[in-house]
Amino acid sequence: MASNGAKLPLLSGLVDSTLQTNNAYAPNRRRFRRVKSAPLTEFVPSGAGGDGLLSRPESIGGKLHPSLILVAASMAIYLGAGTLCFYLVRDDIEGTKTNPIIDSIYFCVVTMTTVGYGDLVPNTSFVKLLASAYVFAGMAIVGFILSKAADYLVEKQEMLLIKALNKHRKMTPSKTIKEIESYRVRYKCLIASAILSVLMFIGTIVLRKKEGLDLTDALYCVFSTVTTLGYGDESFSTRGGRAFGIFWILISTLGLAQLFLYVAELFTESRQRALVNWVLTRKMTSLDLEAADIDNDGVVGAAEFVIYKLKEMGKITQEDISLIMEEFEDLDIDQSGTLSVSDLVLAQTPPTKR
Amino acid sequence: MASNGAKLPLLSGLVDSTLQTNNAYAPNRRRFRRVKSAPLTEFVPSGAGGDGLLSRPESIGGKLHPSLILVAASMAIYLGAGTLCFYLVRDDIEGTKTNPIIDSIYFCVVTMTTVGYGDLVPNTSFVKLLASAYVFAGMAIVGFILSKAADYLVEKQEMLLIKALNKHRKMTPSKTIKEIESYRVRYKCLIASAILSVLMFIGTIVLRKKEGLDLTDALYCVFSTVTTLGYGDESFSTRGGRAFGIFWILISTLGLAQLFLYVAELFTESRQRALVNWVLTRKMTSLDLEAADIDNDGVVGAAEFVIYKLKEMGKITQEDISLIMEEFEDLDIDQSGTLSVSDLVLAQTPPTKR
Numbered sequence: 001m002a003s004n005g006a007k008l009p010l011l012s013g014l015v016d017s018t019l020q021t022n023n024a025y026a027p028n029r030r031r032f033r034r035v036k037s038a039p040l041t042e043f044v045p046s047g048a049g050g051d052g053l054l055s056r057p058e059s060i061g062g063k064l065h066p067s068l069i070l071v072a073a074s075m076a077i078y079l080g081a082g083t084l085c086f087y088l089v090r091d092d093i094e095g096t097k098t099n100p101i102i103d104s105i106y107f108c109v110v111t112m113t114t115v116g117y118g119d120l121v122p123n124t125s126f127v128k129l130l131a132s133a134y135v136f137a138g139m140a141i142v143g144f145i146l147s148k149a150a151d152y153l154v155e156k157q158e159m160l161l162i163k164a165l166n167k168h169r170k171m172t173p174s175k176t177i178k179e180i181e182s183y184r185v186r187y188k189c190l191i192a193s194a195i196l197s198v199l200m201f202i203g204t205i206v207l208r209k210k211e212g213l214d215l216t217d218a219l220y221c222v223f224s225t226v227t228t229l230g231y232g233d234e235s236f237s238t239r240g241g242r243a244f245g246i247f248w249i250l251i252s253t254l255g256l257a258q259l260f261l262y263v264a265e266l267f268t269e270s271r272q273r274a275l276v277n278w279v280l281t282r283k284m285t286s287l288d289l290e291a292a293d294i295d296n297d298g299v300v301g302a303a304e305f306v307i308y309k310l311k312e313m314g315k316i317t318q319e320d321i322s323l324i325m326e327e328f329e330d331l332d333i334d335q336s337g338t339l340s341v342s343d344l345v346l347a348q349t350p351p352t353k354r
Numbered sequence: 355m356a357s358n359g360a361k362l363p364l365l366s367g368l369v370d371s372t373l374q375t376n377n378a379y380a381p382n383r384r385r386f387r388r389v390k391s392a393p394l395t396e397f398v399p400s401g402a403g404g405d406g407l408l409s410r411p412e413s414i415g416g417k418l419h420p421s422l423i424l425v426a427a428s429m430a431i432y433l434g435a436g437t438l439c440f441y442l443v444r445d446d447i448e449g450t451k452t453n454p455i456i457d458s459i460y461f462c463v464v465t466m467t468t469v470g471y472g473d474l475v476p477n478t479s480f481v482k483l484l485a486s487a488y489v490f491a492g493m494a495i496v497g498f499i500l501s502k503a504a505d506y507l508v509e510k511q512e513m514l515l516i517k518a519l520n521k522h523r524k525m526t527p528s529k530t531i532k533e534i535e536s537y538r539v540r541y542k543c544l545i546a547s548a549i550l551s552v553l554m555f556i557g558t559i560v561l562r563k564k565e566g567l568d569l570t571d572a573l574y575c576v577f578s579t580v581t582t583l584g585y586g587d588e589s590f591s592t593r594g595g596r597a598f599g600i601f602w603i604l605i606s607t608l609g610l611a612q613l614f615l616y617v618a619e620l621f622t623e624s625r626q627r628a629l630v631n632w633v634l635t636r637k638m639t640s641l642d643l644e645a646a647d648i649d650n651d652g653v654v655g656a657a658e659f660v661i662y663k664l665k666e667m668g669k670i671t672q673e674d675i676s677l678i679m680e681e682f683e684d685l686d687i688d689q690s691g692t693l694s695v696s697d698l699v700l701a702q703t704p705p706t707k708r
Contacts, residue, residue: 116583118472123587125570131585132577139581143614216479223486227493229470232586233477260497280681286695294657299692302682303648303657309678315670324663327634328656338653341640 067148078141082108082134092127095120098239106242112138113253115225118232146257154258157191185266192259199252200226206248207234210241225249226256272313279312295337421502432495436462436488446481449474452593460596466492467607469579472586500611508612511545539620546613553606554580560602561588564595579603580610626667633666649691 086093087104096119097103107120111134122128200222207218213234221234236245292300292308300308310316331339333346440447441458450473451457461474465488476482554576561572567588575588590599646654646662654662664670685693687700 111583114468114581114583116470116578116585118585118587121585121587122574128570128574132574135577135581135583139610139614143618147618216482220476220482220486223489224470227468227489228582229465229468229489230584231470231472231475233472233475256493260493264497264501276677280677284685284693284698284701286698289693289695289698292693294660295655299690299694301649301655301657301692302679303655303661305682305685305693306648306675306678307657307660309681310664310670310674313674315674316664320664320667320669321660323630323634324660325656327663328659331638331659336653338655339638339643339646339659340653341643344638344640344643 068152071145071148074141074144078112078137079105079108082112085130085134086127089122089124089127089130092122092124093120094123096237098237098242102239102242102246105246106236108134109246109249110230111135112142113249114139114228115230115249115253116228116232117230117235119235119237142254142257145254146261154188154191154195154262157195185262185269189259189262189266192255192262196226196252196255196259199248199255203248203252206241206244207236210238210244211236222252226252228253276313279309282312422506425499425502428495428498432466432491433459433462436466439484439488440481443476443478443481443484446476446478447474448477450591452591452596456593456596456600459600460590462488463600463603464584465489466496467603468493468582469584469603469607470582470586471584471589473589473591496608496611499608500615508542508545508549508616511549539616539623543613543616543620546609546616550580550606550609550613553602553609557602557606560595560598561590564592564598565590576606580606582607630667633663636666 083101083104086107087100090100090104093103093107103120109115110117110120111131114135116135122131203222203225204215204218207213207221208215211218211221211234213221217234223229224231224234236242288308289300292304294304294307295301307316307321311318311321328339331343331347333343336343437455437458440461441454444454444458447457447461457474463469464471464474465485468489470489476485557576557579558569558572561567561575562569565572565575565588567575571588577583578585578588590596642662643654646658648658648661649655661670661675665672665675682693685697685701687697690697
């Protein structure tokens with residue numbers, strides 16, 4: 001989901017860069033917009049400092065900022081309303097109590113993340129149903145956060161890592177970009193793992209110091225929490241521990257979920273890569289040529305070849321193509337089979353004047 | 355993830371159908387493979403009974419069958435090994451006990467789904483760490499199941515629903531297909547909701563009969579379980595209840611997770627649809643024409659137009675195109691800018707003979 005969104009800000013940049021390269025290669029009439037030796041760097045205007053890729057997270061930031069505010073606002077409303085509700089019915093919740101407000105927030109967080117230790121449980125029908133409704137809404141909000149905020153934060157970290165690597169290895173920006181594009185998901189996995197490890201380490205320390213657990217019990221409680229297992233035999237039972245737990249549980253459960261999402265992305269990507277390779281190295285037959293020939297002129301142009309291969313790779317479907325072809329035929333007013341400036345002029349003239 | 359896989363079996367069918375339509379429209383030299391009035395049905399050969407779409411789940415079945423076996427096998431190994439382990443250390447697990455084997459499987463299921471009631475908890479360091487490791491592996495397997503088996507089963511159900519609707523409404527197959535393509539994700543949401551509701555209903559009944567809970571407590575336990583919250587104040591404590599719980603917990607937690615995935619897909623799809631509409635209705639300028647002109651001949655052919663629009667929609671990237679263009683230039687041995695049968699013949703001749 002997130003990667004879909006990430007592609008959009010790239011578009012304008014890529015279109016510009018193709019235009020530039022286009023002019024540079026104009027002399028040879030029949031040559032295409034790229035030469036074989038430098039397949040990817042070609043499209044990054046060198047003067048712009050690799051703005052095609054390096055500026056991506058910034059532009060995502062610009063795009064996502066309203067979403068991030070939305071995430072924060074919905075979280076605040078959800079937790080605020082939950083805290084108020086469960087504070088009002090605090091006498092119908094039984095278990096280890098500390099400060100009433102901290103307990104209410106803690107109960108909300110433990111419920112929304114589906115950790116559910118069971119150290120605080122509702123004991124009337126009304127509060128039981130309230131908690132049931134609350135956990136459903138919580139799962140939706142957690143999904144929303146995973147699709148927006150967590151990805152955004154990891155990408156920010158990714159940029160810092162890339163900048164550090166770049167400084168260290170003294171590579172040209174375009175070379176780094178190429179390398180990063182192919183290891184993008186791996187970098188994300190790496191960063192998510194690093195963040196999660198730090199969180200788990202901090203959690204273990206706090207559980208040992210504040211809750212007085214021994215090392216095994218602290219580790220066990222950490223694992224039980226980040227996976228949202230929450231048996232509840234070990235949990236946060238002091239005021240300080242719970243105040244820490246509110247933030248720590250929220251962040252670390254999201255962290256592990258995000259890491260699993262990245263690992264899944266890694267698998268999908270490697271499968272996709274294998275398929276692309278297979279499609280590209282497969283031998284073309286005359287039957288393929290016939291199928292790829294969209295305008296029926298007996299030969300396959302570069303663009304027709306690209307569409308045929310993209311379809312084979314499963315990146316696009318016939319439906320995608322059909323929709324756009326419909327639009328093309330609307331625009332191609334002189335029915336020449338190609339669009340030229342004269343078609344555009346004709347299209348903008350009111351039909352009565354034609 | 356699953357939808358990526360689903361696209362592949364379609365390819366061969368689509369290529370065939372375009373070839374058929376191609377022949378039908380051959381007389382008009384410059385016309386393309388589809389006419390404006392019937393955008394989608396055109397590509398489904400009427401004689402084949404809409405095999406483009408209706409056979410999809412079957413072909414997925416054919417494709418996924420090895421995966422389903424893999425899912426079942428890994429589940430069996432995972433649960434089998436877990437049951438054996440926790441059976442051997444059953445004296446280090448404290449809580450409500452019934453039959454030792456049922457308890458071991460039940461403990462495995464409650465742990466792997468991260469429900470974690472806490473009615474059975476490890477009480478030695480070794481078993482605590484074992485359970486921690488087990489829940490991690492469990493999350494990975496649950497993710498694997500969600501990406502394969504659950505989707506497959508829902509698609510099977512979807513086909514039954516479609517057939518029933520088709521019979522009822524007496525529509526032509528191609529019309530049904532069109533309608534289903536655009537409501538595909540909604541159908542999936544509907545079916546996943548229906549399955550989950552039935553599961554929750556059965557769960558409530560069994561908790562009332564076997565565990566003797568009142569209606570509110572039974573509902574509360576059902577909600578607490580399907581969301582994997584698992585406070586643990588209400589859980590399966592009888593032998594019969596646990597035997598039922600083993601299957602019910604596994605299926606219902608997966609069911610809710612899958613439903614959330616479909617709802618997310620629904621949101622993504624509607625965003626994507628809005629973008630496609632925007633791209634298609636946007637006015638073309640002469641700058642767009644210049645950018646879309648891949649072979650630099652001053653006009654934009656149908657295929658070039660399709661690629662330009664697909665890029666704008668974010669469905670493909672410049673990188674995708676570059677990779678394929680490289681392959682194209684390799685194949686275009688006479689450097690004519692088009693591929694013809696003679697290029698293919700040349701490509702298959704050993705370089706020494708050229």
